[in-house]
Amino acid sequence: MSAVPIPRHGPQPLYPDVNMGAPSHKPMLPTNNFGEPAPTSADMTPVFALKELVARLQREQHKIQDLLSSLGFALRSFNNLNQFLELIPLVASRVTDADGGALVLFKPNGQVRLQRLHCQEGRQCQDIRQAIEAATRQVTASSLGGPAPVMPNTATLDYEVSRVLGSEVQLFGTAILIKNVERGRLYVFSRDAEYTWTETRQKLVRLVADQTAVAIENDELSVELRQKERLDRELEIGAEIQLRLLPRQCPQIKGVELAAKCETANRVGGDYYDFIPTTPECAASTLRDRGVIKQGAGTDRWSVVIGDVMGKGVPAGLIMTMTRGMLRAEVLNRHSPARILQHLNRVMYADLENSHRFVTLFYSEYDPQTRMLYYSNAAHHPPLLWQASTGNLLRLDTLGMLIGLDAETTYEEASIQLQSGDTIIYYTDGFTDAANQSGERFDEDNLSKAFEWACRHCDTPEAILDYLFERVEQFIGPENRNSDDMTLVVMKILPE
Known part of the structure; x- marks a missing residue:
């Protein structure tokens, strides 16, 4: 920013023969509190751009916080696991500004299934669905091909999904871990050639995957608890019958x-x-x-x-x-x-x-x-x-x-x-x-x-x-x- 130099002995009269107290008709530059010239409107453009950038980043940060808070509220409130899983690809894609997301789960029998798929508004993802389903079928066939079902090979799954989607899709996948056992994969993708998977975006996807793992584990614990309660009731009935037989x-x-x-x-x-x-x-x-x-x-x-x-x-x-x-x-x-x-x-x-x-x-x-x-x-x-x-x-x-x-x-x-x-x-x-x-x-x-x-x-x-x-x-x-x-x-x- 350029500054107008200030005379050492203060401003001099424009016309020496005019009374010093008479007002001057030549416009004066505005000064700040220190008597220095204030910046012009042309000089303010970078400041406004920086402020706008900071404001936009803050809005993005608030949006991410709101989405993650909503996901945490759903985790605490939803009793239906399927309702919660519907939110996972949506939240994962929005917090990363990606085109969409896909949730793939591994079943106990070795089957790999596309659980949920979400694409942002106005985006077509039928080809994405077909590509992921084709990859999951191939990995399922290899898991069930032996004498007994085995856990799916996640490296093979990632490779097949990436291969079928092609290089024009920017893809990132992370594991859904429950008790150190991988129970599924969360994929987020974008067709934007300029899109990059920064460390921050990867962390956000992993955070959503961790919330997904917590929801699945909580649902399984609830099922086990209900089964235990039913078994306890049956044991109580059995004990009562046995007591009556004695x-x-x-x-x-x-x-x-x-x-x-x-x-x-x-x-x-x-x-x-x-x-x-x-x-x-x-x-x-x-x-x-x-x-x-x-x-x-x-x-x-x-x-x-x-x-x-x-x-x-x-x-x-x-x-x-x-x-x-x-x-x-x-x-x-x-x-x-x-x-x-x-x-x-x-x-x-x-x-x-x-x-x-x-x-x-x-x-x-x-x-x-x-x-x-x-x-x-x-x-x-x-x-x-x-x-x-x-x-x-x-x-x-x-x-x-x-x-x-x-x-x-x-x-x-x-x-x-x-x-x-x-x-x-x-x-x-x-x-x-x-x-x-x-x-x-x-x-x-x-x-x-x-x-x-x-x-x-x-x-x-x-x-x-x-x-x-x-x-x-x-x-x-x-x-x-x-x-x-x-x-x-x-x-x-x-x-x-």
């Missing part, structure tokens, strides 16, 4: 007092215990009275059963339910304990063989008239009998294999005379396998000692049951939970 309370049997408790490690467990009347009349009375047998029917024989399905969770619970139904049908045939286990094994063998699971089962029948206990064991933990008269501890066991292991196996049978004060505990391996923080198991020795102490100091089967559960909980620690189901049945012979 005895809601112990029956009243002449000369016997009972207590039972089952704690499952999961919502649905594989432990099983039951009290089964051995006559149809008694069974009908059980149904009428909901598990409480009146004194008139208390002299009939009763079966006391405990079992454990290998494994935990829903599969074990289903097998437990099947075992219960088949065993109750066998009991009504009035066979001996050994024959009942043999028939049960033959019936369940085919189903258990296919499931690769087995069942341990201890079956006993008690006769209130004679106080005889008849029993047979299918590889279950033997119940412990504490004899009140001698203070001895016996294991009630017979030879027999797991239910479902061998269809032709046979089972042995035994019996024992019970006396007043004798107490029996039926238990599952959740007691003996319970481990503390050091990895030590509660084992059968600790259970035997605790049971013997309880028989000497506890008056009722309920007190014995509570004490044994408390001992195991103390052993594993108050903050730990047993990893296996725990079931305990206590049977005490009352004085005559």
